[in-house]
Amino acid sequence: MTKNLQQSRRTFLKSLGVGAGLAVGGSGLAARSHAAVPSVGTSVIESFEDGDLSEYTFATGSSGATVTSSPTYDGSKVLEIADTHTQMHSTAGLDQYPQDGDIFSVWVQATDNADAVNFTYGVQNDKNRYFVRVNFSGGNLALHRYESGSSTALASDSAVSPSHNAWYELKIEWCDCAHTISLKDSQGNRLSEISATDTTWRSGGIGFDAFLSNGGTVYFDYANLHTNTTTKTHVVDDFEDGGLSEYTVVQNGSGASIVSSPTYGGSKALQMNGADTKLVSTSGLPHYPREEVPSRGDSARLVGQTISTCHMVSKILGTNISCRLISRPAV
Secondary structure, three states: OEEEEEOOHHHHHOOOOOOEEEEEEOOOOOOEEEEEEEOOOOEEEEOOOOOOOOOOEEEEOHHHEEEEOOOOOOOOOEEEEEOOEEEEEEOOOOOOOOEOOOEEEEEEEEEOOOOEEEEEEEEEEOOEEEEEEEEOOOOEEEEEEEEOOEEEEEEEEOOOOOOOOOOEEEEEEEEOOEEEEEEEEOOOOEEEEEEEEOOOOOEOEEEEEEEOOOOOEEEEEEEEEEOOOOEEEEEEEOOOOOOOOOOEEEEOHHHEEEEOOOOOOOOOEEEEOOOEEEEEEOOOOOOOOOOOOOOEOEEEEEEEOOHHHHHHHHHHHOOEEEEEEOOOOOO
16 A cells, blocks of 8 residues: 655644554555655744744854844844854744754855854753764864763765855755755855765754854854655654554554565565454654645555555545556465
């Protein structure tokens, strides 16, 4: 069974926690499920327009951080860090925080002799987080995992030369534990792009760091979620792990098994055969359709061994489903 649910992006992103359920009666199914997330609109993570930093915890350098009115990239306020080593993060108090599945960015400018600046995300606390570093003096873009107070470089580019006194966009695409970082100038020209895969965290807070051993000032502005740029597909379950340990049996678990044929995609499929069977998962899978169960008006595509099975699931979900026969049922 393949199910592509088209939902608004923000509806999907709001709502981790609703379980994934599979239920059929007496038929074989090849199953692979995706949640397709179309992007619509934009939204601000942090713009400093409230004029204060009450949402932030400081590990170091609180005296160097202030909200000021110039220079701004957007709006009337900007975060300024001057003449100190500052590390600050927020895990509560902002309207929203990026998580795995999001595309987001922040604008940064360094003046005078400012050295290295970090934008941090997936923040658990000051000792556990991801950070993207732009080294204005050394000419470097890097992604690090900072875990238990120890830094591990995940990706870097030493052939980038950002200038002082200019705005740059740090853009992060965080999708299924893949992290793609790009640095662009104010005209949209991409100066560098790096990428890595890391599964340590899939959500958390944000933060801003500056390491100004040679003096100088750094500005951060307009951290925002990017939308209307792409449609991402998240695998809910493709059964490639070969087991059903993430599921609770509601009815007749003996009817469910993992098989290698037929499959719609990959090398494994869920087969439900010979009994009315219901399985439900609320934890353990990498993604879940969030907030809403499918409702009438959603569009979906299911691929099953029998048209009758597909139509039955369509009736259960109450969705508009296009059914396609991929093989005859076993006799």
